[in-house]
Amino acid sequence: MAAEKPGHEPNLRIGELAELAATTTRAIRYYHSIGLLDEPTRDASGYRRYGAEDLIRLVRIRRLRSLEMPLEQIAAHLSQREGEPRDLQASLRELAKEVDEQIIALQALKERLLHIAASTLALPVDTWRSTLRAQGVLGEHAALPDGEHEAVNLLDALHPDGVEGVITQSSGLLGNPELVRDLKPLLLRFRELPDDEAAVEVLASEIAALLPTPEQAASPVDIETMDRLLGDRLTPAQRRFLRRLRGLLEKRRP
Amino acid sequence: MAAEKPGHEPNLRIGELAELAATTTRAIRYYHSIGLLDEPTRDASGYRRYGAEDLIRLVRIRRLRSLEMPLEQIAAHLSQREGEPRDLQASLRELAKEVDEQIIALQALKERLLHIAASTLALPVDTWRSTLRAQGVLGEHAALPDGEHEAVNLLDALHPDGVEGVITQSSGLLGNPELVRDLKPLLLRFRELPDDEAAVEVLASEIAALLPTPEQAASPVDIETMDRLLGDRLTPAQRRFLRRLRGLLEKRRP
DNA sequence: TTGCTCCTCACGTCACGTGAGGTGGC
DNA sequence: TTGCTCCTCACGTCACGTGAGGTGGC
Numbered sequence: 001m002a003a004e005k006p007g008h009e010p011n012l013r014i015g016e017l018a019e020l021a022a023t024t025t026r027a028i029r030y031y032h033s034i035g036l037l038d039e040p041t042r043d044a045s046g047y048r049r050y051g052a053e054d055l056i057r058l059v060r061i062r063r064l065r066s067l068e069m070p071l072e073q074i075a076a077h078l079s080q081r082e083g084e085p086r087d088l089q090a091s092l093r094e095l096a097k098e099v100d101e102q103i104i105a106l107q108a109l110k111e112r113l114l115h116i117a118a119s120t121l122a123l124p125v126d127t128w129r130s131t132l133r134a135q136g137v138l139g140e141h142a143a144l145p146d147g148e149h150e151a152v153n154l155l156d157a158l159h160p161d162g163v164e165g166v167i168t169q170s171s172g173l174l175g176n177p178e179l180v181r182d183l184k185p186l187l188l189r190f191r192e193l194p195d196d197e198a199a200v201e202v203l204a205s206e207i208a209a210l211l212p213t214p215e216q217a218a219s220p221v222d223i224e225t226m227d228r229l230l231g232d233r234l235t236p237a238q239r240r241f242l243r244r245l246r247g248l249l250e251k252r253r254p
Numbered sequence: 255m256a257a258e259k260p261g262h263e264p265n266l267r268i269g270e271l272a273e274l275a276a277t278t279t280r281a282i283r284y285y286h287s288i289g290l291l292d293e294p295t296r297d298a299s300g301y302r303r304y305g306a307e308d309l310i311r312l313v314r315i316r317r318l319r320s321l322e323m324p325l326e327q328i329a330a331h332l333s334q335r336e337g338e339p340r341d342l343q344a345s346l347r348e349l350a351k352e353v354d355e356q357i358i359a360l361q362a363l364k365e366r367l368l369h370i371a372a373s374t375l376a377l378p379v380d381t382w383r384s385t386l387r388a389q390g391v392l393g394e395h396a397a398l399p400d401g402e403h404e405a406v407n408l409l410d411a412l413h414p415d416g417v418e419g420v421i422t423q424s425s426g427l428l429g430n431p432e433l434v435r436d437l438k439p440l441l442l443r444f445r446e447l448p449d450d451e452a453a454v455e456v457l458a459s460e461i462a463a464l465l466p467t468p469e470q471a472a473s474p475v476d477i478e479t480m481d482r483l484l485g486d487r488l489t490p491a492q493r494r495f496l497r498r499l500r501g502l503l504e505k506r507r508p
Numbered sequence: 509t510t511g512c513t514c515c516t517c518a519c520g521t522c523a524c525g526t527g528a529g530g531t532g533g534c
Numbered sequence: 535t536t537g538c539t540c541c542t543c544a545c546g547t548c549a550c551g552t553g554a555g556g557t558g559g560c
Contacts, residue, residue, distance in 0.1 A: 011483075020412065022414075025513095025514085030550055045515090047558080053404075059410075067367055071548085071549070093367075096368050099367065103361060103364065106353050106357050110354060113321055113347075113350040114346075116346055121342060121343060150306055153306075156313075157309050157310045157314075160276075222274075225274065228266075229265075229309065278525085281525095288523095299532050299533075301532080301533095301539085301540055301541080302540085302541095324522080325523070
């Protein structure tokens with residue numbers, strides 16, 4: 001009777017091992033590369049040969065991975081002697097907490113997405129134009145002046161909440177019909193401002209007199225930055241005017 | 255009067271641009287590298303100089319990124335002419351749907367985590383031993399035979415639901431007190447099985463006669479694989495027995 | 509001989525973060 | 535002169551997926 005050689009320990013090839021553990025050969029080789037799973041012995045032709053111990057460890061790795069535990073944590077739990085389920089329990093609770101935080105963040109994100117998708121998604125210029133029209137600052141059929149197209153986009157970019165934020169922020173101004181009425185001719189003068197020191201000074205003080213003292217020190221819309229970025233769209237006189245106006249408004253702060 | 259040179263277009267440096275858009279210089283350079291944001295002109299010393307257009311586009315990129323839109327999608331939306339908010343709306347809804355799927359998956363994961371954390375987290379051997387004791391298959395103070403330690407770990411690894419799955423699956427057997435009583439002496443004979451063809455055959459048919467015909471064709475616990483992996487823990491007679499038993503059980507299938 | 513499995517590089521993923529080593533600007 | 539900003543590589547992230555090019559096993 002020929003001696004029946006028992007299937008001596010390591011007799012699974014990597015593909016079989018992967019299938020038994022419901023994973024891929026690549027994952028297994030990766031676990032070898034990071035030292036999470038020991039390299040097994042090789043057979044005559046260089047193939048890896050795995051035994052029961054390998055399968056047991058691999059399945060444990062995969063079970064913890066299916067709970068989204070990072071490989072480093074898995075390594076820590078599997079290397080430490082088996083008697084410490086406390087630690088594992090704590091880790092699992094910690095993971096659950098993290099998952100919970102992710103859920104909350106994703107729920108908020110989902111709300112934002114649906115909210116924005118449900119909004120008009122209008123271009124900043126369109127929103128701006130219709131607001132000006134509604135306030136009577138712009139005539140029903142008048143177009144925005146050429147240079148203001150980009151200015152509106154800039155306003156949109158500079159305010160954390162976009163043009164809508166700007167509108168909300170300035171609704172105190174625009175909501176006051178008398179102010180709007182008084183401001184209107186002054187804005188027209190701004191557009192035509194001559195390169196004349198006296199004219200700049202007069203317009204600045206007239207507008208400053210109308211504007212309320214801002215409640216918050218630093219407005220989210222940075223007038224200085226707008227000035228720099230629109231530099232070549234404004235005449236030198238207009239730029240001097242903006243700086244002057246800013247100076248006047250600053251002086252009023254306590 | 256010296257000609258007042260207006261801050262001609264590109265006058266922001268990368269750091270200022272990053273701050274205005276609430277992002278990092280590295281992100282901006284990355285957007286250049288993938289062609290999402292055009293490289294601006296350079297000043298005399300090689301520094302990038304940005305203008306209003308760049309800020310506007312960067313802020314739009316960042317707003318869409320804050321909604322977790324992938325850069326590739328952002329590029330598609332920003333490159334196409336502005337008149338198509340339909341597309342953007344559809345993309346946002348699509349993103350919301352994906353986020354929703356993630357939320358559902360994470361909720362399930364969280365349940366699994368908490369469920370497992372709340373369980374005993376006992377070692378497979380411990381679970382197995384106490385089940386055997388509860389069923390009277392193992393005496394109150396008896397230990398598991400040496401070779402079975404690994405066998406239990408293997409059972410655990412081979413079943414999708416671990417030892418608990420094995421126990422549930424076989425509870426039909428173990429829940430039947432008469433069967434357990436009859437099986438008990440046969441299991442003892444298995445442990446002591448002599449290398450004798452007749453003994454193997456007799457034990458196989460006796461046990462096969464007791465076992466019910468399995469309802470499902472392929473059991474999740476692959477007896478063949480267990481045999482291969484435990485090869486050197488079983489005597490040749492025991493391995494022959496397992497193959498024989500398997501043959502007998504297979505023959506009963508329709 | 510053919511198709512299957514295995515082997516070892518090595519690049520790709522996604523959106524940047526983080527030095528390293530050097531230079532310009534105020 | 536000093537500290538700040540900028541520059542360009544280039545590696546690292548996390549857990550693998552995906553060829554590329556070649557060889558062993560049945």
